[in-house]
Amino acid sequence: MSERVAILLSGGGSNMVALLDSMTGDHPARPALVLSNRANAGGLEKAAARGVPTEVVDHRPHGADRAGFEDALHARIMEYQPDIICLAGFMRVLTEGFVARWQGRMINIHPSLLPKYRGLDTHARALDAGDAEAGCTVHEVTAALDDGPILGQARVPVAQDDTPGTLAARVLAMEHVLYPAVLRRFAAGDRTPVWLP
Numbered sequence: 001m002s003e004r005v006a007i008l009l010s011g012g013g014s015n016m017v018a019l020l021d022s023m024t025g026d027h028p029a030r031p032a033l034v035l036s037n038r039a040n041a042g043g044l045e046k047a048a049a050r051g052v053p054t055e056v057v058d059h060r061p062h063g064a065d066r067a068g069f070e071d072a073l074h075a076r077i078m079e080y081q082p083d084i085i086c087l088a089g090f091m092r093v094l095t096e097g098f099v100a101r102w103q104g105r106m107i108n109i110h111p112s113l114l115p116k117y118r119g120l121d122t123h124a125r126a127l128d129a130g131d132a133e134a135g136c137t138v139h140e141v142t143a144a145l146d147d148g149p150i151l152g153q154a155r156v157p158v159a160q161d162d163t164p165g166t167l168a169a170r171v172l173a174m175e176h177v178l179y180p181a182v183l184r185r186f187a188a189g190d191r192t193p194v195w196l197p
């Protein structure tokens with residue numbers, strides 16, 4: 001039996017597409033659901049075009065009631081009985097309660113070489129610091145933001161004339177290699193980190 005994967009996103013979903021496209025053949029997982037907190041997320045159409053069920057759980061009606069939003073999120077996700085959740089540009093911070101429900105079964109991709117640059121604006125911060133390399137990390141999700149055991153990392157060189165935009169594009173291309181590589185291992189029960197290149 002394949003592991004069932006739910007992918008959560010808020011935006012264009014290029015990582016989601018890379019994950020969907022990887023789950024074929026002898027891959028130990030198959031997509032069960034793509035869910036967004038934003039109805040206009042570009043990733044939803046891309047998932048639907050690939051025949052994957054999509055759902056929207058809007059966070060806004062819940063206002064400051066994060067637990068209320070997460071209860072709705074959890075209920076919708078459970079309709080699809082996933083084994084694994086992949087966060088792929090899902091731009092909501094999850095509370096300890098939600099994370100606990102998925103502990104050891106939820107992974108995230110973050111556009112920095114963690115533990116450097118948790119949070120936002122990672123590329124601008126790497127450039128401001130004069131870093132010679134940047135990259136991305138896939139990690140298990142724990143209650144602390146952008147923390148949790150590292151499951152893989154990919155490094156890219158920083159060019160002298162890089163802007164946050166050019167660096168983001170170079171890192172994103174590596175995200176599309178790293179995330180599928182990690183998911184394949186993780187779905188097979190192997191938590192050995194993937195180091196790229």
Ligand code: GAR
Nearest residue numbers: 011012013014015016089109110111
């Ligand atoms: C990716 O760069 C991902 O690493 C980042 O959002 C982008 C989503 O792009 N995630 C975070 O910053 C999470 N803190 P995509 O929608 O094209 O996959």
